[in-house]
Amino acid sequence: MTDKATPAKSGKNPKSSKDPFANVPHEPGAPKMDKIIVADHVKRRFGGLTAVDVAHFEVQRNAITALIGPNGAGKSTFFNLLTGFDRPQEGEWSFNGFSLHSKSPAQVARSGMVRTFQLTKALSRMTVMENMRLGAAQQVGENFFRALFPALWRKQEAEITAKAEELLVRFKLDAKKNDYAGELSGGQRKLLEMARALMSDPEIVMLDEPMAGVNPALTESLLDHIVELKKEGVTVLFVEHDMHMVRRISDWVVVMAEGKIIAEGPPDTVMANAAVQDAYLGSHHDTDLFEER
């Protein structure tokens, strides 16, 4: 099939003794060394359909974890549950050891866990720069009374703007900063949403298909950026269908199908797992889905 035998090809750091996944078993729900997210028995049913049924799930801190699976596997729903945008019928989940059970989406975000959406949510009738500024956390001027006195927030506003400019350059949106977000292309909106999420210096970013619709050249530079984020201490959990991207940057891959986690492992071996092949291909095992592009 593919060239899975040559590990160096994936372009990641070779496994060293510092590898946090060195002793992690390749099985669903595997325990991690330093867990930032833990979820237990999380179940979300829509009428008769069980969209998410995760027995146990852990995310390693300061690593890049990919969540993959066929369409309708429940990935986005699981994201919604973890970030408070949806409520499960049962289950318990925590971030940094603190339960997020009855926390609102805003509280989750303020605690350092920021997400993006599969269907982009750019704020159309605001400029790109205003979108970015809105992303910043703990703004003095967001209080009604303090908003009346610009002297109180002007300095912070300037700092936020400087930071936004920097991020926009990285995401190649600096030329668009005074355009309305609604005037951006679909791919540019994805980029804006991701950049906006980073404005709050999150501890973990959860990206739902961040590269869908982004052109290949830019994808490369963004992948570098995500790796860069990890070096800065940020944890990344992302959903992606593009296996090339998954292989290139992720340290660990979690596979979902029909609401359940069916496999976990490093990117270069997890796809060989029979359960994964089944989930993706049904009986069409002869089709080569995972070849390198």
Place this chain on the structure above:
Amino acid sequence: MDFADLFTDAGREIFAPTTAAFALAAIGLNFHFGLTGLLNMGHAGFMLVGMYGYAITVREGGGMVLGLIVAMLLAVVFGLILGWPTLKLRGDYLAIVTIAAAEFVRFLGRSSVMKNITGGSTGIRGSDYKEPFESLSPFPSEQITIGPFTMHGTASTSWFLVLVGWSVVGLFALLFWRLSNSPWGRVLKGIREDEDAVRSLGKNVYAYKMQALVIGGVIGALGGVLWSFSAAVQPDSMGRPTTFWLWTLLLLGGAATVFGPILGSIIFWTALVLVRSLAAMFIPETWMAATEREPFSLVLVGVTLMLLVIFRPQGILGNRRELAIND
């Protein structure tokens, strides 16, 4: 009546206190709809609550300052009651609840049970509550003519009220400008565009929507008080049509702009008087009785404004580019 009178009458509407009152109330609605995207379909209810609060307090000897405080407090309470069950739900729920609540206030005010307090359907006479305000007037208590316009110096629709009314409008336009260009206003605009996106950025959307609803409501209540200074407290003058006129003039002038509500109010009232007078001049009594002229002019104004909104949907001061974005 000749053309000179006609233009004097129409021209008077440009600065009339009623125009200022509607402009002020529309600034409140601009906080709701223009900034935050809240569909408040009962703004007249806020105005009425303010009018009652002020007039009753003053009539009972509470004085002007207390009257204003009561008017604003009632609007705060009204806003909290309306927002509490609806602001967590989709936007349409607020629309339904506000339209019903405004009607409820009006019916309560005009019901015979409340006659001792609100004066029932006749309302509260101006002489019961206007005195403390008018006693502040530095102008002589007589008719004063400035250019083609003659008005009383002090009483009811007076030069004094013109001065105070437009100063207040200016003050609140300034407040709108300040807040809409602050990080606080940015959060509201974000909510207008997409609530979930704003939630994902860690902002408490419910609290912000509540703040917008309350502050816009308080401004609406002050608009009501201003209105009552040149008219009387009359529950039926604050029915559904008032709310719809406010919406019309806000959209006409340009939602989310600083001067949109002001320009909208001026054009609305001037056009109304112009059409009414022209109808009186050119349509013979045999075609249309004098009593039919008022509804007729409203229909005509409505059609004109509809055309304006169709052909210039962003309003007069709105941004064409912003409107081209339709998602």
